[in-house]
Amino acid sequence: MNLKQLSDHLGLSQTTVSRALNGYPEVSESTRERVQLEADRVGYRPNARARGLATGRAQAIGHVLPVSAQHEMVNPVFGDFIAGAGETYLKSNYDLQLSLVPDGEEEAAYRRLATTGTVDGIIVHGPRMDDPRIGLLHELGLPFVVHGRASNEALPYSWLDVDNYRAFHRATQFLAELGHRKIALINGLEFMDFAHRRRQGYLSALEAAGITPRDDLMSSAEMTEVNGHHAMRDMLNRPDPPTAVLTSSLILAIGARRALDEAGLQLARDVSIITHDDDLSYLRNGQDEAIFTATRSSVRDAGRIVAEMVLERIDVPDAPPRTVMMEAELIIGRSTGPCPTP
């Protein structure tokens, strides 16, 4: 059933029906009601492409993920984030288009998005420290918001980020205050902006605590279970192993834990690891020196906010960029077991 059929059926013009359905004021209440009722009855839905062609809007937002290095997608965080964004889109009647862009084809992909007009705005995921995408998007004139930041980008742009620097600074500081001097960092790829910032936070806290950073206690690799395992195992096998560890993701932590298991070490008393869940009660039993970053619901909030931000930018294309910094939660359960002699 299309608009023509519906309007013929009602004995009205397409225009009137369209106006009635889209809430234009010049339609009489009685006809609007009649139209709405009939539309509901027959289950009429305007064709999105036709409407888009007429209005020049796609009513869709593109989420663009770099995909060869899987650091982003695999991250459980992505699921929560996208769920939050989806909520916003649902409310605003936008569709969510997911673009998986292989490394190296980025520029082409963005240009394509801009010119084919399948989306009205874009969310940039997984920004690197040096990220050419932001300049490109500026040039293309497509409204966009970045989830994260690109440290070396001078142009102003809208972003939402977690304060990675501060989170890792505080986490490291906490471990240092517990007496640890050999604190390891198992990080993601450090050309990724978030990972870089985390490292900076870690380093600055070490420095503040008068601890000299050791290369053999820092690892940087794609965030997979295997890499977490390798990194942890290698560190434990070297002369002067760490007494505490920070990992940069749940997935790395899983691998790291396995290595600890194999070495006969127990998390509760020997290391600290970052986790990610909403209900923290199970961390508060005093057994863990657990460090916590982003709760699932906060990630979801982030998704929701970012989505709202693009929609705003679409409405007001030349509004000044907005930036949102989210604070990571840092929840700590003190160890009841003996703290390993640092």
Next chain:
Amino acid sequence: MNLKQLSDHLGLSQTTVSRALNGYPEVSESTRERVQLEADRVGYRPNARARGLATGRAQAIGHVLPVSAQHEMVNPVFGDFIAGAGETYLKSNYDLQLSLVPDGEEEAAYRRLATTGTVDGIIVHGPRMDDPRIGLLHELGLPFVVHGRASNEALPYSWLDVDNYRAFHRATQFLAELGHRKIALINGLEFMDFAHRRRQGYLSALEAAGITPRDDLMSSAEMTEVNGHHAMRDMLNRPDPPTAVLTSSLILAIGARRALDEAGLQLARDVSIITHDDDLSYLRNGQDEAIFTATRSSVRDAGRIVAEMVLERIDVPDAPPRTVMMEAELIIGRSTGPCPTP
């Protein structure tokens, strides 16, 4: 730059340019070349909405995820799956639309997808045992493929699934053969089809081994870290704790491990847990009784295949349904440590 401008520029009609660009045979080689070259030079891209309106095709596939119970999205597996699907779409020039559908609004959402015409086909995620969506999609006449199955659905339909029954049967059997009699199952929500099948596999293996299933060794809940922790902790606190455990996802396993850590138990010698990674070398060191289900690359393959399946169904709408069963990998490293006396 649109078609009209481009053709004016070339001194040709829109028709000819369109034909040249779309590979129609009646265009002379020389003009085709000239057109193509110029199109590339100015970066011409046809407007997707206009083309869609003219052809009646959206060139997009919808992936529909139920979203109130997060079992699907949060699963790291989803990332790999969607990456695989994305690969296929990229090759075939399709877009990927993600629909996050809140529980309860499913029917409306599917009807909307079918009538607004934003997608040409659909991938159904997270099927439940009784899933009304399949009947609905049949009725709507929209090509679709299910990732997973709906056990209680009588109608034929295309699906791709992992053999969950077999995987858990074999895993349980293996543990039983090691001498375990108290094998726990920490499962997802069992109205979800995959979880139900896993439980059936577990139960059948117990029966075959002459082990009476115990309710207190079976848990079923949303797949979150907290739930994994609770389930494991509760089991360990009860009179007759398990000597081996099967968990239904990485996330549950993380929580379960934490509970084990807290109880001073070590994975390597006390339990077995399902994991998920591509590089299994680190499991083969003889320390783990690890049970492994889906490698990341196999999940990616699954995504790729499912995407191909919808595209096929779009091309040949009344082809008989195709079904693909994937075998879960089962990789086991024998424990070198003492096997706990069951």
Next chain:
DNA sequence: GTGAAAGCGCTAACAT
């Protein structure tokens, strides 16, 4: 081999 013209289903400017 190329072009003119109709039309995909809708919205919006312009009547009335």
Next chain:
DNA sequence: ATGTTAGCGCTTTCAC
């Protein structure tokens, strides 16, 4: 308050 008409940018008959 309702209708007429002209597009949106493309593909696709149909004519030449």
